[in-house]
Amino acid sequence: MTHAIRRATELALDETTVTALRAALKTTADEVVEAIIDEVPSYANALSGRMGGTIRRAVRTALGHYLDLAGGIGGGGDAGDAAYELGRGEVRDGRSMDALLSAYRVGARVAWRGLAAGAVSAGLPAATVAKFAELTFAYIDELSAASAAGHADELAARGLAHERHLEQLARELLANAGTEVLLAAAQRAGWTPPGSLTAVLLPAAQTRPAYRLLDPSTLVLDDLPDATGVLLVPDADRSHLLRQLAGRTAVVGPARPWVRASASYARAVRARSLPTDIRDTEEHLAELVLSADVDAYADLRTxxxxxxxxxxxxxxxxxxxxxxxxxxxxxxxxxxxxxxxxxxxxxxxxxxxxxxxxxxxxxxxxxxxxxxxxxxxxx
Incomplete structure (x- = not known):
């Protein structure tokens, strides 16, 4: 907000003009909200009732703060902080940044229309009105940028938290946690349990690139021991999955009910430890059975x-x-x-x-x- 604050003070509007402009703020705020409801579909039902009143007060506060700046008073931090929090709140309410920016564009136009009428009535010279317009839009642009930053930060924080929840769910699955623990972890992650999961072992460096080819509900970990990663693929069509993994050093375990994904993972790990180059564990069941207990098998042969x-x-x-x-x-x-x-x-x-x-x-x-x-x- 520093640049807009510094430039707004250049106007140095007199107290009479600022008082006249402030008198129109309530009407201007009402017009801003009505225009946003009419022109931005995402807000058609969002700005009614208590929410509408909150936004009207926020518009009046932001414009009042700007008039304080133009009149040579005020500090400048509150409006930017409020705009930042508004951006974060829009994420929580499920609205996109495009919707918020559209609301700012509509609001800027309508707000300036109200302020311009007041400026003309107050007898401001044309040159001052033009400068007033320039700085008004610069101020609203900075509010918009603060909201965009809040929106982006909230999305990033939510995305990071969501990713951590998904990773924790994957770890619980590999650890063969109990059903109640797994259901709670899935709920925290916002992940809908499938009928089955198929474990795929890959070198860590290949895990994320392979993940991008698969069902987006696939769970992924790429920090397992021995520079290994795992994908837990929901309800996989096995032949299609194998084709998707062509050219990668993958070991594909069997499909198992999702709460028993650890069994698919364990088989893939064991297959990977055998000297035979195994890609599809279902094609090497005999080798896996005969190598299940190495000592017992050696005794049997002897x-x-x-x-x-x-x-x-x-x-x-x-x-x-x-x-x-x-x-x-x-x-x-x-x-x-x-x-x-x-x-x-x-x-x-x-x-x-x-x-x-x-x-x-x-x-x-x-x-x-x-x-x-x-x-x-x-x-």
């Missing part, structure tokens, strides 16, 4: 494949590969030979060796254990 340990390493490796193919192809010799790129007679010979090592090879329990033991190819 016990189930113990007979092979009596053989030279090369022979044991070939027999394990043959056993795996035989189990996968249900004993069909030609299919086993094709899978191993060997002659069927070679398969017959190796299977003879395996039957000697595993006399109960065809028993259901032995088949189950061996199928699990050789389920993952050894690197």
């Amino acid at each position: 016990r189930a494949l113990a007979p092979l340990r009596t053989l030279p390493a090369g022979t044991a490796r070939k027999l394990e590969e043959t056993l795996r193919a035989w189990l996968l192809h249900h004993g069909r010799r030609d299919d086993v030979a094709a899978a191993l790129f060997v002659h069927p007679q070679t398969v017959r010979y190796r299977m003879g060796q395996l039957r000697d090592l595993f006399p109960d090879l065809t028993s259901p329990q032995r088949i189950l254990e061996l199928t699990l033991a050789v389920g993952l190819p050894r690197s």
Whole structure:
């Protein structure tokens, strides 16, 4: 407000003129409010009743303050502070900055019309009236700028608070918080719970760019350990999601009810820890199951494949590969030979060796254990 205050004092209107102009303020304020109601749709119902009275008083106060400046009195801070708070309040009332600026434009025009009539009646010279007009609009422009700053600051504060609430909700979901805690967090964040959430793990640097491609209700965190980020995608069409993530280093967990998003996240984390390059966890369920308890799986292999340990390493490796193919192809010799790129007679010979090592090879329990033991190819 410093510039407008300094220039308004240049007018140095006499007390008689200021008194005459002030007498018209109530009528001018009423006309300003009526014009805003007529010309700015967002205020059609907003300025009736108590709110209308509040705005009328605010207009009278702001213009009265300006007349004080023009008459050489007044300090200058109150009107700017009030305009700033007005901008903040418009955010709380759900109105846009465009609506507020439109109201200022209409108000400036109507206010000047009232002030100009008073200035002419008071006998101000034409040059002084012209300067009065220039400084009046400069003053209202600065009020408008103060309101714009308040509007922007309130939006920024609300946006930051909203983002923090969303991030807290995401953290509660990953921590597998209780349903009541999650519902409260969702309400604070203004987030409508979907039917399901799908966790997507990405390098932290890729998380925000990927987020911008997805449903805006997606929850995002990009500050997880190991420079990792996560997206929690609501009600995802899986094939579409995978296409959207093409070209990114993403691991996509399963869809889970939204309160169990931690389960989707946990699976994606585990898939990311495996040596296999997994993108879609649904396509690698066998690897995930067999690697769920590494120690147990190692013990199972040691016990189930113990007979092979009596053989030279090369022979044991070939027999394990043959056993795996035989189990996968249900004993069909030609299919086993094709899978191993060997002659069927070679398969017959190796299977003879395996039957000697595993006399109960065809028993259901032995088949189950061996199928699990050789389920993952050894690197």
